[in-house]
Amino acid sequence: LFQAMEKEIDDARGKGKPEDIMSSGFNQKVTRDDLRTLGHGCWLNDKVINFYLTLVMERSKKESYPTVHAFSTFFYLKLCSGGYNAVKRWTRRVDLFKQDIILIPINLRAHWTLTVIDIRKKTIRYLDSMGQDGNKICLTLLKYLQEESLAKRNVELVASQWTCYSMKAHEIPQQTNGNDCGVFLCKFAEYISRDQPTTFTQSHMPYFRRRMAWEILHQQLL
Numbered sequence: 001l002f003q004a005m006e007k008e009i010d011d012a013r014g015k016g017k018p019e020d021i022m023s024s025g026f027n028q029k030v031t032r033d034d035l036r037t038l039g040h041g042c043w044l045n046d047k048v049i050n051f052y053l054t055l056v057m058e059r060s061k062k063e064s065y066p067t068v069h070a071f072s073t074f075f076y077l078k079l080c081s082g083g084y085n086a087v088k089r090w091t092r093r094v095d096l097f098k099q100d101i102i103l104i105p106i107n108l109r110a111h112w113t114l115t116v117i118d119i120r121k122k123t124i125r126y127l128d129s130m131g132q133d134g135n136k137i138c139l140t141l142l143k144y145l146q147e148e149s150l151a152k153r154n155v156e157l158v159a160s161q162w163t164c165y166s167m168k169a170h171e172i173p174q175q176t177n178g179n180d181c182g183v184f185l186c187k188f189a190e191y192i193s194r195d196q197p198t199t200f201t202q203s204h205m206p207y208f209r210r211r212m213a214w215e216i217l218h219q220q221l222l
Contacts, residue, residue: 005214006210008214008217009210009213009214009217012032012035012213012217013032013035013036013038013039013213016032017032018031018032018033018036019031019032019033020032022034022035022216022217023035023051023216023217023218023219025054025219026051026054026058028047028050028051028054029047030047030048030051030216031047034047034048035048035213035216035217037182038209038210038212038213038216039209040206040209041177041179042179043110043179043181043182044112044181044182044183044185044186045182046072046073046074046107048182048212048216049073049105049112049182049185049186050072050073050105051216052186052189052190052212052215052216053070053072053103053105053186053189054070055215055216055219055220055221056068056070056103056189056190056193056221057069057070058219058220059193059220059221060101060193065193065194066100066101066120066193066194066195067098067099067100067101068099068100068101068102068103068193069094069096069099069101069102069103070102070103070104070105070189071090071102071103071104071105072105073105073106073107075087075090075104076104076105076106076107076115076137076140076141077107078090079140079141079144080140084144084147084148084151087144088147088148088151091148091152095152095153096117096119096145096148096152097119097149097152097153099119100118100119100120101116101117101118101119101192101193102116102117102119103115103116103189103192103193104116104117104141105185105189106134106137111128111130111181112181112182112184112185113126113127113128113129113132113134113137113181113185114126114127114128114185114188114189115127115134115137115138115141116188116189116192117141117145121163122161122162122163123162123163123164123165124138124141124142124145124162124163124164124165125138125165125166125167126138126164126165126166126167127167127172127185127188127198128166128167129172129173129174129175129180129181129184129185129188130169130174130175130181131168131169131174133166134166135164135166138164138165138166139164142159142162142164145157145162146159172188172198173198173199173200173201173202174202175202175205176202177202180202180205183205183208183209183212184205186208186212187200187204187208190221
């Protein structure tokens with residue numbers, strides 16, 4: 001990153017009131033305190049992840065990109081606690097079955113992971129930078145898709161036509177510390193939303209943190 005960008009990032013995360021709003025858009029706000037979670041060794045919070053995934057979604061509106069819908073970090077928790085009825089209104093403005101890719105960030109008691117639904121390929125993939133198994137999560141989301149399909153378009157979605165797959169540790173980048181899971185989630189989403197293989201590693205994380213701070217400040221992906 002260039003000097004001017006570096007200075008801007010440092011200023012935004014530096015001295016000042018924690019509650020100062022540093023970026024707002026898409027009905028979301030990111031404060032100085034939120035941005036500080038992108039600092040070295042910090043855990044990303046909900047606001048940073050949701051804002052970043054919204055930027056991924058915004059970029060997908062451009063030509064030549066797959067169409068993407070990203071749910072908020074609260075979606076999966078709500079689905080698990082209240083079932084389909086608790087989340088059925090979440091898609092009143094979007095037809096999931098017209099998207100190419102659906103991104104679902106998941107918070108597992110102090111660990112961030114990502115589930116990716118590819119409507120084109122009829123796959124549900126679970127990506128965990130700590131290599132844990134997420135088959136149960138994939139099946140929960142397949143059931144959700146079936147209910148959504150019946151409720152919104154009166155079409156029965158045949159489960160046997162779909163593939164649920166929990167990515168193994170050797171297949172995707174893995175973190176080597178306890179605090180970068182949120183950054184891994186965001187970058188998994190960013191790469192996959194361009195139909196690119198996830199070729200980054202743990203060593204890219206310090207750079208990705210600063211780059212994400214700049215992207216959130218400017219409300220656009222580099």
